[in-house]
Amino acid sequence: xxxxxxxxxxxxxxxxxxxxxxxxxxxxxxxxxxxxxxxxxxxxxxxxxxxxxxxxxxxxxxxxxxxxxxxxxxxxxxxxxxxxxxxxxxxxxxxxxxxxxxxxxxxxxxxxxxxxxxxxxxxxxxxxxxxxxxxxxxxxxxxxxxxxxxxxx
Amino acid sequence: xxxxxxxxxxxxxxxxxxxxxxxxxxxxxxxxxxxxxxxxxxxxxxxxxxxxxxxxxxxxxxxxxxxxxxxxxxxxxxxxxxxxxxxxxxxxxxxxxxxxxxxxxxxxxxxxxxxxxxxx
Ligand code: HEM
Ligand SMILES: [Cu+2]
Numbered sequence: 001x002x003x004x005x006x007x008x009x010x011x012x013x014x015x016x017x018x019x020x021x022x023x024x025x026x027x028x029x030x031x032x033x034x035x036x037x038x039x040x041x042x043x044x045x046x047x048x049x050x051x052x053x054x055x056x057x058x059x060x061x062x063x064x065x066x067x068x069x070x071x072x073x074x075x076x077x078x079x080x081x082x083x084x085x086x087x088x089x090x091x092x093x094x095x096x097x098x099x100x101x102x103x104x105x106x107x108x109x110x111x112x113x114x115x116x117x118x119x120x121x122x123x124x125x126x127x128x129x130x131x132x133x134x135x136x137x138x139x140x141x142x143x144x145x146x147x148x149x150x151x152x153x
Numbered sequence: 154x155x156x157x158x159x160x161x162x163x164x165x166x167x168x169x170x171x172x173x174x175x176x177x178x179x180x181x182x183x184x185x186x187x188x189x190x191x192x193x194x195x196x197x198x199x200x201x202x203x204x205x206x207x208x209x210x211x212x213x214x215x216x217x218x219x220x221x222x223x224x225x226x227x228x229x230x231x232x233x234x235x236x237x238x239x240x241x242x243x244x245x246x247x248x249x250x251x252x253x254x255x256x257x258x259x260x261x262x263x264x265x266x267x268x269x270x271x272x273x
Contacts, residue, residue: 002264009199009263069223069239069262077241082222146222147263149199 010147017061018143024050025136032129044108047125051100058097066090085145089138096131103128191215194268196224196240196260201268209273213249218242224266229257 004015031046070086077083103125105111106118118124190212195202197219208214216226218240226246228234234256237246250256250272260266 009265011262011264073241080221080242 004147008143008147009149010143013061013065014143014147017057018140020057021054021136021139024054025133028129028132032125035125047100048104048108051097051104054097055101058093062090062093081145085138085142089135089142092131092138093135096128096135099124099128099131193217194226194270195219196226199263199266201258201260201266204268205271206269207271207273208250210251210253211249212272213247214270215245215247216240217245223262225261227259227261229259229267 002012004010004012006015006018008015010018027046028050031043031050034040034043034046066086070083070090073083074087078087103118103121106116107121190209192206192208192212192214194206194214194216196216199220201216206214216237218224219242221242223239223241225239226235226237226248228236235248235258239262240246250270253272256270256272258268258270
């Protein structure tokens with residue numbers, strides 16, 4: 001396994017994921033600004049790309065890592081921040097990604113039956129952006145706990 | 154007659170005691186020879202300590218994870234000379250080195266954590 005490039009103890013993959021996710025988080029805010037300035041088509045493209053790209057990152061990097069490093073330790077070791085942070089992050093992360101996919105289906109396609117379509121788009125979209133950033137912070141916290149040597153001792 | 158019997162008994166007992174003592178001593182010496190040496194490596198705050206451990210052939214090295222996050226002990230050789238499972242806090246891994254040589258190893262979760270065992 002090759003070393004990362006951010007100067008922490010992390011291998012390459014978490015460093016790449018960290019940079020990608022921060023970039024996507026910022027892009028999501030750019031997309032929000034596009035909507036506020038009424039550029040709805042670019043807004044739709046921007047946010048859809050992020051949600052789908054994130055789905056790939058979750059599937060390729062985060063889910064395998066979660067299964068390998070965290071899953072077996074639930075619930076016994078949840079008192080340790082190492083496992084607790086990753087678990088809470090993964091739980092809220094799953095909700096955020098699923099909610100985002102739901103908005104994509106509801107707003108961008110006609111695949112959903114009438115009852116499942118959204119009318120209050122703004123409320124849904126704002127909530128997901130807020131939740132997304134919460135998950136991003138939890139992800140960064142997980143990275144710090146997992147890969148940054150502490151100086152307590 | 155009586156006296157010669159008691160002398161004989163005394164000598165016999167004496168011989169037995171000496172024999173017993175000496176074999177006991179021999180056993181102790183043998184045990185000391187067979188007892189493999191042991192050495193310790195501590196894992197703490199993302200590092201192995203000591204980073205270079207020098208031991209003699211036959212030594213069993215035990216790694217203990219004193220860190221509050223998981224680590225592994227993974228041989229950097231190909232094929233791997235040894236490989237631990239993921240060690241959580243206070244878990245241990247032991248390996249006995251039977252061949253002289255230099256054994257570099259690392260933590261598979263944190264590839265920058267490297268160290269080596271030198272076996273002489
Ligand atoms: C909105 C969705 C998400 C965002 C923005 C996000 C963001 C991040 C970030 C920035 C990191 C730190 C980089 C790293 O350590 O690799 C991370 C790590 C991690 N995330 Fe997520 N994540 C999301 C969803 C998920 C989901 C759904 C899961 C559950 C499977 C998950 C599980 C993990 C795990 C286990 C790690 C540690 C990975 C490792 O370092 O090996 N994340 N996440
Ligand atoms: Cu490690």
